[in-house]
Amino acid sequence: MTSLDLAAYDRDGFLVLERFLPAGDCDALQRRAAELVAGFRPGSARTIFAARDQAHARDRYFQESGAAIHFFFEEAASSEQNELALNKIGHALHDLDPVFDRISRQLRLARLAQALGFVQPLLLQSMYLFKQPRIGAEVGWHQDATYLYTRPPTVTAFWIALDDADRDNGCLLALSGAHHGPLRRRFHRAGDAMVTSELDATPWPAVEPLALEVPRGSLVVLHGLLPHASAANHSNRSRHAYALHLIDGQAVYDPDNWLQRPHLPLRGFD
Structure with missing residues (x-):
């Protein structure tokens, strides 16, 4: 990480490190x-991850996945499909699986977090994202702080391409520089329900979305x-990715966040 990299990150709100992972x-x-x-x-219960309407949020299987390894299906998948029908696995792979733990806590990622200014980095959430051929769904424009909220905002994603990612198979899209705007919404617990509250009605800035086409690794x-998104996968190629979300332990993690881990304390890179 050079000073030029950090300046670009501050300007754009994202940073691409090509072929970072071997x-x-x-x-x-x-x-x-x-x-x-x-x-x-x-079995008979198949929890579908629906990014558009958050219908999965009513499912206890989703609500308890912050401290577990749970499996979520694509909306467009048929009931006969299994491994080619999954949307993602989440959300505690980095703590509960030795392979994901080893790779998530490697020294290079710890040094990257330090370079980005984390004082007490905590690994909050991990997801294995499938983006299946032909049925991998679009993920609409959103801010990660909507779902993983701290005061002040500190959540940061390390998104790793496990396949080449391009426009055809649903690469990431970003609104460069729009992180300087406000947080628009919060997805959180309200009693036994999950709700989305509007915080700021400011529209997304009128900038051209940038496609982050990157090679594997x-x-x-x-x-x-x-604000970032990804298009549907209309190709016959998969677009697997691994996403790890960090927060700073010096910030306040509100108790109404959807992701709670009462029996699985958060850990850093140690």
């Missing part, structure tokens, strides 16, 4: 995800206030 680590994550899927038995750092 091919062997990408292979290990994909192989381990395949093993987890092979051992998964969904690249790491994209995303500021928690940066």
Whole structure:
């Protein structure tokens, strides 16, 4: 990390580090995800992850996934599909699986967090994202701080491409520089329900979305206030990725955040 990199991150709200993760680590994550899927038995209950309407938020299986390894299906998947129908695995892979733990807590990521200004980095959430061929759904414009809120905002994503990511198979899209604007919404607990509250009605800035096309192994750092999205995967290629979300332990993590881990304390890179 050079001063030029940090200046670009402050200006744009994202940073692309091409081929950051060695091919062997990408292979290990994909192989381990395949093993987890092979051992998964969904039964009659199949929780669908619906980014558009958050319908999954009513499901206890989703609500308890912050301290577990749970499996979520694509909306467009048929009931007969299994490994080719999953949207993602989440949200505590980095704490509960040894392969994901080893790669998530490597020294290079710890040094990256330090360079970005984290004082007490805590690994809050991890997701293995499938973006399946032909059925991988669009993810609309959002800010990560909507879902993982601290005061002040500190959530930061380390998004790692495990396949080449391009426009055809649903690469990340970003509104460069828009992280300087306000947080628009909060998704949080209200009693036994999950609700989305509007905080600021300011529209997204009228800037051209930037497609972050990256080769396998690249790491994209995303500021928690940066509006970003991804298109549907219309290709016959997968777009697997691994996303790790960090917060700073010096900030306040509100107790109404959807992700709660009462019996699984947060850890840093140690």
